[in-house]
Amino acid sequence: MAELNMQAGTSRGRSKRRSKKLSTRIDLTPMVDLGFLLITFFFVTTTWAKPRAMAFNLPADGPSTLVGKNAALSVLACGDYKLFYYHGDLGEALKAGACGITGYGAGGLRTVIRNKQEAMDRSYKGGRTEMTLLIKATPQASVRNIVSLLDEMRISGVAKYALVDLSEEEKELVAAKKL
Secondary structure, three states: OEEEEEOOOOOEOEOOOOOOOEEEEEOOHHHHHHHHHHHHHHHHHOOOOOOOOOOOOOOOOOOOOOOOHHHEEEEEEOOOOOEEEEEOOHHHHHHHOOEEEEOOOOOOHHHHHHHHHHHHHHHOOOHHHHOEEEEEEOOOOOHHHHHHHHHHHHHHOOOEEEEEOOOHHHHHHHHHHOO
């Protein structure tokens, strides 16, 4: 509320008519209260952002589905944003040179996936839909690495992928190469 304070005129000797000086003081407490009420109202009435989650389909319990050697691409998520990949069986891939170390993004894993999909289109009846990508995490990999890998699967349009544990052969390779 605003209030006006009037000072009484003092007469000193001659009586002159003086104008009265008014001083104003504005109390802003109700305005602050109104501001907080409005903020509270908008917080309550707005819709909160819904968490967005990535759809992740897990296979049903039961016997595992076998993947053909030529249709499999295995990716090992290592520390320091490095990925080790190989096509088919690890032993055969190391002998044939069908493996390598790459990174995330368009120039890395996305190129490897695109090349594999093109090879699948040329050689398989079902084409790229027959490709299965096996994601394996080393102990050095972080959750952020796995989420980035899953994002790459979505960007590249990979229909079949699975999170799989490291085999003994892969654990030895990781220990030997210090990936």
